[in-house]
Amino acid sequence: MRLVKHRLFWPLAALITLVVVNVIANPNFAKITMRDGDLYGNPITILRESTPLMLVALGMTLVIATRGIDLSVGAIMAVSGAVSLTIIDGVSDPNSVPAVLIALVVGVLVALVLGAWNGFLVSVLGIQPIIATLVLMLAGRGAALLITDGKITTVNSEPLAFLANGYLILLPFAFFLWVVAVVVVALIERRTALGMLTEAVGINPEASRLAGVRSRGIVWSAYIASGVLAGIAGLIYAANIKAADANAAGYLIELYAILAVVLGGTSLMGGKFSIAGTVIGVLTVTTLDKTLQFFGVAPAQAPVFFAAVVIVVVLVQSPRVHRWGRSLRVRGRAPAPAPQAAEQADRQKEAVR
Amino acid sequence: MTTDTDVPALVEMRGITISFPGVLALDGVDFFLRPGEVHSLMGENGAGKSTLIKALTGVYAIDAGTITVAGARRSFESTADAQEAGISTVYQEVNLCANLSVGENVMLGHEPRSRGGIDWKAVHEQARGHLTSLGLELDTRSALASHSIAIQQLVAIARAMVLDAKVLILDEPTSSLDRGEVEQLFAVIRDLKEAGVAILFVSHFLDQVYEISDRITVLRNGKLVGEFPIDDLPRDALVTAMIGRELSDLAALSSVADREIPRDGAPVLRVSGLGRKGLLEPADLDVFPGEVVGIAGLLGSGRTELVRLLYGAERADSGTVEIAGESARIHSPRQAMAHGIALSSENRRAEGVVADLTVAENMILGVQAQRGWLRPVPKAERDAIVGEYMEALGVRPADPALPIGNLSGGNQQKVLLARWLATQPELLILDEPTRGIDVGAKADIQRKVAELSAQGLSVIFISSELEEVLRIAQRVVVMRDRRRIGELDSSDVDLDGLIDYIANADEGSVAR
Numbered sequence: 001m002r003l004v005k006h007r008l009f010w011p012l013a014a015l016i017t018l019v020v021v022n023v024i025a026n027p028n029f030a031k032i033t034m035r036d037g038d039l040y041g042n043p044i045t046i047l048r049e050s051t052p053l054m055l056v057a058l059g060m061t062l063v064i065a066t067r068g069i070d071l072s073v074g075a076i077m078a079v080s081g082a083v084s085l086t087i088i089d090g091v092s093d094p095n096s097v098p099a100v101l102i103a104l105v106v107g108v109l110v111a112l113v114l115g116a117w118n119g120f121l122v123s124v125l126g127i128q129p130i131i132a133t134l135v136l137m138l139a140g141r142g143a144a145l146l147i148t149d150g151k152i153t154t155v156n157s158e159p160l161a162f163l164a165n166g167y168l169i170l171l172p173f174a175f176f177l178w179v180v181a182v183v184v185v186a187l188i189e190r191r192t193a194l195g196m197l198t199e200a201v202g203i204n205p206e207a208s209r210l211a212g213v214r215s216r217g218i219v220w221s222a223y224i225a226s227g228v229l230a231g232i233a234g235l236i237y238a239a240n241i242k243a244a245d246a247n248a249a250g251y252l253i254e255l256y257a258i259l260a261v262v263l264g265g266t267s268l269m270g271g272k273f274s275i276a277g278t279v280i281g282v283l284t285v286t287t288l289d290k291t292l293q294f295f296g297v298a299p300a301q302a303p304v305f306f307a308a309v310v311i312v313v314v315l316v317q318s319p320r321v322h323r324w325g326r327s328l329r330v331r332g333r334a335p336a337p338a339p340q341a342a343e344q345a346d347r348q349k350e351a352v353r
Numbered sequence: 354m355t356t357d358t359d360v361p362a363l364v365e366m367r368g369i370t371i372s373f374p375g376v377l378a379l380d381g382v383d384f385f386l387r388p389g390e391v392h393s394l395m396g397e398n399g400a401g402k403s404t405l406i407k408a409l410t411g412v413y414a415i416d417a418g419t420i421t422v423a424g425a426r427r428s429f430e431s432t433a434d435a436q437e438a439g440i441s442t443v444y445q446e447v448n449l450c451a452n453l454s455v456g457e458n459v460m461l462g463h464e465p466r467s468r469g470g471i472d473w474k475a476v477h478e479q480a481r482g483h484l485t486s487l488g489l490e491l492d493t494r495s496a497l498a499s500h501s502i503a504i505q506q507l508v509a510i511a512r513a514m515v516l517d518a519k520v521l522i523l524d525e526p527t528s529s530l531d532r533g534e535v536e537q538l539f540a541v542i543r544d545l546k547e548a549g550v551a552i553l554f555v556s557h558f559l560d561q562v563y564e565i566s567d568r569i570t571v572l573r574n575g576k577l578v579g580e581f582p583i584d585d586l587p588r589d590a591l592v593t594a595m596i597g598r599e600l601s602d603l604a605a606l607s608s609v610a611d612r613e614i615p616r617d618g619a620p621v622l623r624v625s626g627l628g629r630k631g632l633l634e635p636a637d638l639d640v641f642p643g644e645v646v647g648i649a650g651l652l653g654s655g656r657t658e659l660v661r662l663l664y665g666a667e668r669a670d671s672g673t674v675e676i677a678g679e680s681a682r683i684h685s686p687r688q689a690m691a692h693g694i695a696l697s698s699e700n701r702r703a704e705g706v707v708a709d710l711t712v713a714e715n716m717i718l719g720v721q722a723q724r725g726w727l728r729p730v731p732k733a734e735r736d737a738i739v740g741e742y743m744e745a746l747g748v749r750p751a752d753p754a755l756p757i758g759n760l761s762g763g764n765q766q767k768v769l770l771a772r773w774l775a776t777q778p779e780l781l782i783l784d785e786p787t788r789g790i791d792v793g794a795k796a797d798i799q800r801k802v803a804e805l806s807a808q809g810l811s812v813i814f815i816s817s818e819l820e821e822v823l824r825i826a827q828r829v830v831v832m833r834d835r836r837r838i839g840e841l842d843s844s845d846v847d848l849d850g851l852i853d854y855i856a857n858a859d860e861g862s863v864a865r
Contacts, residue, residue, distance in 0.1 A: 191729070192726050192727055192728075192729050193724070193727075193728070193729040193730070194726040196710070197726050199707075199710060200707045200718055203707045203708060203709050203710065204703075204707045204708065206703060207698075207705055207706065208707065208718070208722070209666075209686060210664075210666060210686050210698055210704055211718045211722050211772065212686050212719060212722035213718070213722040214725070
């Protein structure tokens with residue numbers, strides 16, 4: 001029972017169920033093979049392809065913890081990819097490691113500036129997060145198109161391709177990248193007081209203000225982190241297709257990131273957040289995506305199945321559904337006044353307010 | 354005046370009982386409202402005023418009792434039922450649509466129609482008619498938001514007239530109005546009274562209650578204290594009825610109020626002329642080292658506003674603050690904390706606890722905020738702070754890893770007190786630290802405050818419970834209607850004297 005109460009129980013159960021369904025349907029699903037000293041197979045692919053969503057969802061988790069939302073992450077991905085690839089496209093030797101590194105750093109810095117802009121709008125000007133980040137969501141892709149001159153910039157650069165497809169000790173480089181990102185963010189949030197102060201601001205901004213918390217800086221930093229992580233995600237995406245496609249890069253990723261965060265058990269109301277939960281949420285989303293491919297669902301129909309699975313997973317986690325489940329069980333034995341009690345609790349809340 | 358008790362009541366509420374889990378919000382309360390009277394409902398926070406109003410307006414279902422309106426038994430399932438029965442409410446926060454025009458707001462849901470839709474011309478004509486009958490000349494096509502709150506209140510009343518209200522409930526209608534606007538509102542209320550409307554009036558302003566009311570019903574702790582014609586209830590009797598007297602084991606607490614405080618040195622805090630338009634008239638306040646200064650006054654008297662301005666929770670627009678003899682500019686709680694001031698808010702739920710965080714996290718929040726996110730309080734130090742205060746204040750259950758939301762109100766209050774004490778303040782401001790908590794926790798908190806002040810901490814203590822203020826504070830500053838009206842030495846005055854002072858003293862009068 002205590003296990004069921006753990007906040008990561010349901011997210012993890014959903015992921016494991018998904019994997020089990022896949023393995024039953026196709027025993028080869030979990031098969032991992034070794035080629036040229038590197039590991040291949042579906043699980044490895046899922047770990048590798050999770051990278052952009054993982055980075056974006058990580059940033060989204062922090063923003064959501066502050067009661068915010070960042071809709072601009074997809075557009076920021078497009079911008080960082082466009083900036084970096086335009087630079088690489090312009091240098092004499094696209095295979096030069098220093099040149100590529102500089103290009104990547106510039107791309108991430110631009111993303112940082114964009115994240116700072118979002119944070120400024122939200123924390124200093126007090127604009128609602130959904131509106132503040134909508135500005136960049138719409139304008140960002142336009143800017144990316146301006147940078148690439150309206151074309152899809154393709155580059156052939158070994159060091160760039162390594163980002164998405166290279167291997168490092170048995171496993172894909174991209175996998176190590178997100179593991180490092182998760183660890184770094186987790187350390188910053190949980191080894192300093194940033195995580196607790198972020199939760200305090202997200203749960204009760206007024207109490208936090210009266211307790212002297214610098215909520216402006218905390219909220220601002222969440223948007224900056226989200227921008228930087230989205231910027232890196234944009235580079236991975238561009239490296240994967242070896243091109244800066246301002247229209248397709250990170251398309252709808254903001255919604256999948258929000259989904260992954262929620263699947264991981266972090267509430268959109270802000271406050272308590274779980275980085276481990278987000279990791280599980282992202283792996284769930286990516287696995288689901290792969291599953292649909294396996295079952296031969298046409299890409300155009302995939303979102304319908306996606307939605308169906310998501311509804312089930314979210315309902316299973318909903319406290320209200322748990323309450324109904326309990327009251328149904330109780331009613332099976334004796335007529336119980338459970339719904340009335342719930343109503344009374346609601347009423348009490350209102351009275352307190 | 355048609356306020357004889359013989360006049361049959363328009364609204365009869367008998368034996369109204371409403372309970373929430375763990376709380377009996379109303380306990381068999383009777384309330385009668387007669388046509389053509391202004392009837393004030395009085396009581397401190399938690400007395401059950403809003404619950405009674407919500408029962409009458411159909412927001413809450415009643416658990417026991419009967420409601421009769423104009424002779425017919427009613428059981429309200431919703432606010433619409435209540436409106437249909439002729440009961441309209443104008444709230445403190447105007448509940449109209451600010452983005453619509455004045456005329457649209459007045460006629461909302463009752464727009465005259467012609468073929469093919471709403472007849473806008475008629476809408477505005479009728480709206481103008483209703484407004485004129487209240488003595489208001491307004492452009493009905495202007496946006497509601499472009500008018501002052503006072504005008505919006507009157508528009509809300511005009512709207513109630515459209516609904517053909519027999520009963521008008523005015524819940525704190527004057528709290529954001531200035532004197533002239535209040536006069537305008539009162540003129541309208543008197544007209545409505547003449548027209549036979551029964552008016553239920555709720556306000557924290559005693560002067561206004563006595564100016565406009567014919568009758569007063571007092572509630573305390575969910576129970577009816579009594580119904581009184583206005584002339585039979587002098588102010589001090591009203592204040593006594595509202596606050597009550599609580600003889601408890603608290604009285605056994607050794608009094609610290611008699612302690613001599615040397616007031617020849619520099620004060621820890623000197624506030625001069627601190628105020629903000631619409632919130633608080635400029636007020637002065639001195640606090641000396643080791644002194645407990647009580648602020649007494651009813652809710653809405655300006656006691657909370659004064660400390661919020663001084664703490665930087667609200668911006669003041671006049672006045673100066675000196676800390677330990679040096680002038681201080683305090684524009685935010687952070688700056689106040691840097692000057693060694695701590696404020697524990699009266700609103701524990703909204704401004705105090707961070708519900709989903711643990712007891713330990715809540716305790717160190719203030720210290721952590723001061724240090725900044727880069728310097729987390731080390732685990733050993735954190736355990737020491739948490740352990741010390743869990744022990745010293747007797748927090749139950751004694752598990753610092755529980756979410757604070759799981760604790761009772763009294764224990765949450767202890768955790769908040771710990772949060773502020775951990776920041777090692779020079780001046781601790783406690784706004785209603787003992788409201789709504791059990792007697793044991795209350796005694797624990799009072800004892801701790803007494804002990805700390807004996808060790809040299811300066812305290813500003815605000816409470817609705819005057820006995821508590823007199824017991825703890827050496828000096829009591831009295832406020833009424835957002836003004837400081839005077840100051841008493843608590844050894845010179847007893848409870849009745851303080852009540853009398855709160856109720857009757859003129860501004861600037863000297864303590865006896």
